[in-house]
Amino acid sequence: xxxxxxxxxxxxxxxxxxxxxxxxxxxVRLSAGYGERPAIRDVNLTFRPGQITAIIGPSGCGKSTxxxxxxxxxxxxxxxxxxxxxxxxxADVYAPGVDPVLVRRRIGMxxxxxxxxxxxSIFDNVAAGLRLNGIDPGKSLPDLVWEALDRVVLWDEVKxxxxxxxxxxxxxxxxxLCIARALAVAPEVLLLDEPTAALDPMATLKxxxxxxxxxxxxxxxxxxxxxxxxxxxxxxTAFMLAGxxxxxxxxxxxxxxQIFTNPTDRRTEEYITGRFG
Amino acid sequence: xxxxTVGRPGRPSPREIRAALGRASTGRRGDxxxxxxxxxxxxxxxxxxxxxxxxxxxxxxxxxxxxxxGFIVGQRWDPVGGHFGALPFLYGTVVSSVLALLIGxxxxxxxxxxxxxxVPRQLRGLLSALVELLAAIPSVVYGLWGIFxxxxxxxxxxxxxxxxxxxxxxxxxxxxxGVGTLAGGLILAIMILPxxxxxxxxxxxxxxxxxxxxxxxxxxxxxxxVWGAVVPYARTGILGGFILGLGRALGETMxxxxxxxxxxxxxxxxxxxxxxxxxxxxxxxxxxxxDLHLAALVEIGLVLLxxxxxxxxxxRLLIWQIERAGGSAAAGPGRGx
Amino acid sequence: xxxxxxxxxxxxxxxxxxxxxCLAALxxxxxxxxxxxxxxxxxxxxxxxxxxxxxxxxxxxxxxGGMANAIVGTLILVGIAVVVGLPVGIGAGIYLAEYxxxxxxxVVRFVADVLTGVPSITIGLFAYAxxxxxxxxxxxxxxxxxxxxxxxxxxxxxTEESVRLVPASLREAALALGVxxxxxxxxxxxxxxxxxxxxxxxxxxxxxxxxxxxxxxxAFGNQFWSWSLRQPIAALPLQIFVYAISPYDxxxxxxxxxxxxxxxxxxxxxxxxxxxxxRQRYGG
Numbered sequence: 102x103x104x105x106x107x108x109x110x111x112x113x114x115x116x117x118x119x120x121x122x123x124x125x126x127x128x129v130r131l132s133a134g135y136g137e138r139p140a141i142r143d144v145n146l147t148f149r150p151g152q153i154t155a156i157i158g159p160s161g162c163g164k165s166t167x168x169x170x171x172x173x174x175x176x177x178x179x180x181x182x183x184x185x186x187x188x189x190x191x192a193d194v195y196a197p198g199v200d201p202v203l204v205r206r207r208i209g210m211x212x213x214x215x216x217x218x219x220x221x222s223i224f225d226n227v228a229a230g231l232r233l234n235g236i237d238p239g240k241s242l243p244d245l246v247w248e249a250l251d252r253v254v255l256w257d258e259v260k261x262x263x264x265x266x267x268x269x270x271x272x273x274x275x276x277x278l279c280i281a282r283a284l285a286v287a288p289e290v291l292l293l294d295e296p297t298a299a300l301d302p303m304a305t306l307k308x309x310x311x312x313x314x315x316x317x318x319x320x321x322x323x324x325x326x327x328x329x330x331x332x333x334x335x336x337x338t339a340f341m342l343a344g345x346x347x348x349x350x351x352x353x354x355x356x357x358x359q360i361f362t363n364p365t366d367r368r369t370e371e372y373i374t375g376r377f378g
Numbered sequence: 379x380x381x382x383t384v385g386r387p388g389r390p391s392p393r394e395i396r397a398a399l400g401r402a403s404t405g406r407r408g409d410x411x412x413x414x415x416x417x418x419x420x421x422x423x424x425x426x427x428x429x430x431x432x433x434x435x436x437x438x439x440x441x442x443x444x445x446x447x448g449f450i451v452g453q454r455w456d457p458v459g460g461h462f463g464a465l466p467f468l469y470g471t472v473v474s475s476v477l478a479l480l481i482g483x484x485x486x487x488x489x490x491x492x493x494x495x496x497v498p499r500q501l502r503g504l505l506s507a508l509v510e511l512l513a514a515i516p517s518v519v520y521g522l523w524g525i526f527x528x529x530x531x532x533x534x535x536x537x538x539x540x541x542x543x544x545x546x547x548x549x550x551x552x553x554x555x556g557v558g559t560l561a562g563g564l565i566l567a568i569m570i571l572p573x574x575x576x577x578x579x580x581x582x583x584x585x586x587x588x589x590x591x592x593x594x595x596x597x598x599x600x601x602x603x604v605w606g607a608v609v610p611y612a613r614t615g616i617l618g619g620f621i622l623g624l625g626r627a628l629g630e631t632m633x634x635x636x637x638x639x640x641x642x643x644x645x646x647x648x649x650x651x652x653x654x655x656x657x658x659x660x661x662x663x664x665x666x667x668x669d670l671h672l673a674a675l676v677e678i679g680l681v682l683l684x685x686x687x688x689x690x691x692x693x694r695l696l697i698w699q700i701e702r703a704g705g706s707a708a709a710g711p712g713r714g715x
Numbered sequence: 716x717x718x719x720x721x722x723x724x725x726x727x728x729x730x731x732x733x734x735x736x737c738l739a740a741l742x743x744x745x746x747x748x749x750x751x752x753x754x755x756x757x758x759x760x761x762x763x764x765x766x767x768x769x770x771x772x773x774x775x776x777x778x779x780g781g782m783a784n785a786i787v788g789t790l791i792l793v794g795i796a797v798v799v800g801l802p803v804g805i806g807a808g809i810y811l812a813e814y815x816x817x818x819x820x821x822v823v824r825f826v827a828d829v830l831t832g833v834p835s836i837t838i839g840l841f842a843y844a845x846x847x848x849x850x851x852x853x854x855x856x857x858x859x860x861x862x863x864x865x866x867x868x869x870x871x872x873x874t875e876e877s878v879r880l881v882p883a884s885l886r887e888a889a890l891a892l893g894v895x896x897x898x899x900x901x902x903x904x905x906x907x908x909x910x911x912x913x914x915x916x917x918x919x920x921x922x923x924x925x926x927x928x929x930x931x932x933x934a935f936g937n938q939f940w941s942w943s944l945r946q947p948i949a950a951l952p953l954q955i956f957v958y959a960i961s962p963y964d965x966x967x968x969x970x971x972x973x974x975x976x977x978x979x980x981x982x983x984x985x986x987x988x989x990x991x992x993x994r995q996r997y998g999g
Contacts, residue, residue, distance in 0.1 A: 203400060206396075206893030218907075234399060236402055248389075283891075287392035287393075416806045418806070420819065421819075423823055427826055430837070430841045437844045484740070485740045492741035505745070511985065514921065517925065519925070522970055568751075572744075659836055686833060694829060
């Protein structure tokens, strides 16, 4: 049955604010694949501001494909297909005439392996999103970089080495640098694809702390294969599973507390207890 | 939370940043310009090849018209009298290149086997680099070495020995000057050795280990394993290497010109001087006596181009096959053992 | 029936013999390399002096003089070759790496590979027909152009390989920031691939610096200093060739000295680049 540890979990945190800048994200019958192979089918999920939504499931269930469809990164792969809608504040990002470049500027992404730009310094990495898009904040640039690094609690560790290459940091620091880089362009939504998969436990905890901070200002979606992480960090959890045709579908979605203590679908319960048992 | 909507004095607020990002160019035009620019360069390569072929045909046209197919089989090359037949040069090119393959090929293959199967892994990189260094030496330096080191050696020691031992064969008959077909073949053999060795070594290294182990499990000696399992598996790549080497030999100019004697005569003996397609162009072009002479030389260039392209294309097709099967062009931490 | 547990002696002998032959082949290859380099060094050192490095050739029969103008000429020709061949080669290489899936890319790739095998003397004929005939003069520009054409396919392929090596994760990081595709290539992928591209370019330079055949009727050679692109110009390999086939001992000595300089230049580039590549692959 459900291990006692989960029964002691707190109910989801209350979102303490009414954000003036609230941005919601919703997928409507989203399906995607590569050439002949489907990856996800008919995904209907809502991601709300002020909370962290976790997407869990075994490998191959399409979690990564799902969030890559959200910021229109999926279509960069040559054989990629997408169908359905992704509504950012009610507007479909896949509507004809919408430039994927603009979509990606509104939605930030952090990847599984930290990927700072090796030819840029730490400072330039954070500033990259602005500079590469032709925006020159002039004298306020150092302030913006400071703020981003401060938010990810990296400033004190790197303030004396801002000119060093972005790769001169430890894995956990690099990942926080990547988060700072994403935050510097003031995204409305933050997508994280298994952000701590390549990190050690200490670094993982630091990033989870950071995410709990960030959810106050962003709509945060995190894909993770680590269920304890989902339980620790998220407010809402969606469980995905690959169907008979290998396309991933959402089996169940709900408040994290409920998913982990009282799932309604038998498959969800099997997955969760299987991992803990 | 107020911080998300109101910026600090002087610092843009997130709203302002988002607005600026929304306004900033999405690069539609940049994408198009860039694609055209690099695509144009790629197309430029195709145009270049087209231009080369066209210009050569145009410049050689007077000779093509005059001599037609007889150019290829004509034996007489007489600029003064206006007779131009390319057969002696075709003969010289083919003989010297085939000789180079016969001498250099086995040595190259042996070196490749040594590099991939015998040499300890730590030394493999260094020794491979040394062999490949042979390819870095300029052709004219090989020619110089050929004139003053190789040819005298041939004249004084090697060729007399060959004549004594095998002089009854027409191959080793006639006076021996050192310079001649044998010298040309030897120099070419040295020059194509690194090419054949490098490609063959890569092909051999790409052979999966279980092939070797299966052969050894049957009780084979080391050599029997190499010759019976590894080399046959890699034979496509090795063949590609040989053909690539042949292609290089066909087009080689300077070193050959300096040691082959430069006489347009067809002779059975390896000691006799000879003349290759590339050499006659090198020697006569700047002193061509007539427009027809020039056109004939360009036509020789066209023949050379055609032969070299066909041979190289064949080699590339074979090599592409081994590249797709998993070999790579690195002398890195080796496969094999 | 007892099965033999040891291998028949003739198989053992064959094993040692044939494997030994392979090692001997490798030894022969290295020996030849050392022989050639050795002769060039020993013979060349004799003629290498300040006179040689600073003077132009003397008239036929006079001793002394040097190849200063030829050394400078080679540098000038290589410079022109780089201007002609590098931009187009890098551009084509980027195209093949970034847009390289279509039919056009396959054709271009194949043609570039075949082009590397075209005899350099035919490229010289092409440059002659294109630049020497219409302008009615041998010229440094024609020579440099021919060398540039030789460099072109080599640079294309090495650039393609270098750009391909840039990890997809870097491109994705840039794309996820909303950076337009062309900037992802120009500002992220290219700088990351830069060292590989430079290595490939320098290797191509090392190759064309030693080319003689295409210069025979383009650059043509020059006994004097020449700084004009539209005039014939001296080149080190050309000078070596002319001196080597001449009947004068003094010129032979200078040919060896020139070879030492040329081989030194080429080897410096080739070995230098290999060291850089190894350090990058195994440590950097």
